[in-house]
Amino acid sequence: MIEKDRVAYTTQRLHDGKKAEIQAVLAVNNKDIMKLRIGVVPEHFSSPVFIYDQQGKFQARGVDVEVVICEAGTGDMVKRLQQGDLDLAFCVTEGLTTAVANDPRPIRMVGTYVTSPLCWSVSTGFHSAHQGLDTLRNGTIGISRFGSGSHIMALYMADQHQWPKTRSDETTGADIEDTQERQGLQFRVLHNLPGLAQAAEKGEVDAFLWEVFTTKHLYKSQQLRPIGQVVPPWSSFTIGARVHQLLDNPEGQLAVRRFLEVLNEAVQEFLAGMTQETKDNNGSEALPPSLRFLMERFHYSQADALAWFKTVRYPSDVRDISRQELGQCIRILRNTGAIHNPDQTEDHLVDSQVAHWI
Structure with a gap:
């Protein structure tokens, strides 16, 4: 990360004037942002991450990431987070909520990746x-x-x-x-x-x-x-992060915040790329780049890719977590028997130093 970018980023994060956060950021001001291992499912929802990674845009924006494809899904990603093999993971909300509610020590929620419910x-x-x-x-x-x-x-x-x-x-x-x-x-x-x-x-x-x-x-x-x-009444995907040597130290928190800020850019570029007008080398109309990526990467027909896009909603800021929605999710999953810890509330599940309550 070049010095002017680090200074600009530091200035941006000090807007609330909290002394503890100032000291934390200054403590790592002269260090490189740590590398993050990001777990994702090999599905269309992960397209913003795949595109930014493929184009080298995470690194270009000062974020060092390794994208790890987890074909076995949320249960596997949760285990890897707990074992320290992943730093962050994009998990289905019900799976991550259950894991953190049953044992909040190794993992916390730090954001919402897809706000529309999963069908x-x-x-x-x-x-x-x-x-x-x-x-x-x-x-x-x-x-x-x-x-x-x-x-x-x-x-x-x-x-x-x-x-x-x-x-x-x-x-x-x-x-x-x-x-x-x-x-x-x-x-x-x-x-x-x-x-x-x-x-x-x-x-x-x-x-x-x-x-x-x-x-x-x-x-x-x-x-x-x-x-x-x-179809459950909560967001499709939330973002989990390991606590040990990541959320429990200033350098790790800074790296996670920076990644989530760049992820916001990736999401917005993906959404814009689903509809923007594009020309090929001959000047003829071509498929929008994000739509073309969906069709090529996941072998979707244009009709299926567009049909999915009509149903999906990404947040304007991935750091936002709905307190009301998460509370409802906890109550329902406790009733099903998935969550067996009776004492955990939404405050126990979320790292509020990184995520934003809405």
């Missing part, structure tokens, strides 16, 4: 007898891993349908794997989308939940068939 499609094998969600009661649901969005949203689905629990020993100290039978469901860990799809096609699981646009190609190939959707 979870419930899929079964193409030749399955299941025609709707009602027949899934007491069935076997495929999940990527315990604590993942596919697991927690299955619990949410069962709770929404008021399926009776098959046992009554709901101790508050239970581990999340102990929800195995608490909502009238059995779970089978299958790691990723290919594993889930194969098991559903063979009838080894009754169904599984996954993001609708990511699953759509499996419906077109008639490997799977959709039988319903589950």
